[in-house]
Amino acid sequence: MMEAEKSNTYTHDLSKTAYESIKEATVDESSTYGQINPLITGPVAALTFPSVSPAHLAVVLKVLSPSPAFPAPTRKKNPGYYDPAAQSGIHKLLLVGGRIEGKAFDHEGVKWVGGIEGGLDGLRAQLVSLLQHAGLGLTTALEGHGKGLWLALEGRRTQLEEESNGGKKEGEAENGSSV
Structure with a gap:
């Protein structure tokens, strides 16, 4: 019989060591992570910046969470954004909140930081x-x-x-x- 080949399917973006350590980690239910754990189960993405820039955050909000304050990019600027596959994925995203300079912000707080004129x-x-x-x-x-x-x-x-x-x-x- 032929031995099953190891799949090269992309499953995560962590190093093997990071993946193994997080897989075996235990979570204290009284910690912040333990309290928000029900909100972040399932497909989750984290977007991180080395330093917070309201201008960059505004661009991210325009792409990932468009609203009247942060309109989506136009078809002329970014035609790939309006492809059915991209739109299907974007509609599944939900902005829960963010941690900016050590402080937790809800959805409205993140929008406020992204809306600061001039950074x-x-x-x-x-x-x-x-x-x-x-x-x-x-x-x-x-x-x-x-x-x-x-x-x-x-x-x-x-x-x-x-x-x-x-x-x-x-x-x-x-x-x-x-x-």
């Missing part, structure tokens, strides 16, 4: 702008009351000067007629 530099610029405008608003508010008080006092000073000047002119006119 992390854009977020920093928004923060600086917010802090500048807050300081400007506070300065304007504090300056407004001081200006109002100054204008009131200046108006009263002008009024008193006019009264004292007007009183002298009337006295001079009376003195001039009696002579």
